[in-house]
Amino acid sequence: MAAVFISHRAADVATAARLGRAVHAVGHAVHLDRWEIRIGDTVPMFMNEALAAANFLVLGHSTLGIHAPWVAQEFLPELATELGHRGIEFLPAILSGTDAPVRLGGRPCTDLTTDWERGVAAILRELN
Numbered sequence: 001m002a003a004v005f006i007s008h009r010a011a012d013v014a015t016a017a018r019l020g021r022a023v024h025a026v027g028h029a030v031h032l033d034r035w036e037i038r039i040g041d042t043v044p045m046f047m048n049e050a051l052a053a054a055n056f057l058v059l060g061h062s063t064l065g066i067h068a069p070w071v072a073q074e075f076l077p078e079l080a081t082e083l084g085h086r087g088i089e090f091l092p093a094i095l096s097g098t099d100a101p102v103r104l105g106g107r108p109c110t111d112l113t114t115d116w117e118r119g120v121a122a123i124l125r126e127l128n
Helices: 010-025 043-053 069-085 116-127
Strands: 003-007 029-031 056-062 089-096
Touching (some): 003 043, 010 029, 010 056, 056 116, 069 089, 089 116
Parallel strands (some): 003 029, 003 056
16 A cells, blocks of 8 residues: 655645545555644654655645745646655645646646545545
8 A cells, every 4th residue: 555645734734634534544554744743843854754655745735825836837847756756656636725726746636625525536546
């Protein structure tokens, strides 16, 4: 089974945890900050450790967040390339908001806001 790191905005923690439970329920190992960060840990430390162990990064996107064009045009494609070099599959998922992008970092987005079951099924297919 896969090791899956779910990255999300703080405002989307409930949706990220729901996704984490669905992924874990079928046998995958899930790294989610709210489940693993302890007193004395830092977010960057957790992220580095989770990515070192991950096969997949589910990047939770929210259209309620920052809309800087450089993030979608420059940062996310570079992130996807770097993850690919490290053997980590990049899976963007829309966790909240409206007007969701079709692609992020060159990858199609899975929209969990309009049809939860279908979106989770699509992510689970990618993990297998």
